[in-house]
Amino acid sequence: MHPITKLIVLVAVAALVFWLVTKLRESTRGDKISFRPVEDLPAEVQQSIDLALAKGKKVTAIKLYRQATKAPLEAAKAAIDVREWKRG
Template sequence: MHPLTKLLVIIAIAALVFWLLTKVRESTRGDRVSFRPVEDLPLDVQQSIDHALAHDKKVTAIKLYRQATKAPLDAAKAAIDVREWKRG
């Protein structure tokens, strides 16, 4: 194989690997947090969370949400932030 052809093949393979790695990183970056809305939880859990938020105990509300859903911290915080925003 001609040396110039080899160089072009190597550059093409490197570009393909770079493109693939970029796509994998984008798909696993985790910019979006999915969570179950507080409104979908049992009424007693909703009331407990609302009570905690009414008394400025956001950490407690997050803990209650996590106990009820087994959600990771970032999802629980997002759900409580949305609940707090909806409550005004």
């Protein structure tokens, strides 16, 4: 193999590895959870979530939030945790 070809292949592989590592780091960051606050949901949904939390059914509250917003599990849990914290 010609030395120039080896150099081009080496640079291409290095660029690919750099790109993959960058994408992997972006996808594993846990500090970027965005969610819609429960207070922004319709009153009926807020009441259902509050009732579930009052009964100690956090999983049900998370399910209700996810049904209303189509949010991923991590965002729904964060939103319910904040709602629970605000309620005291």
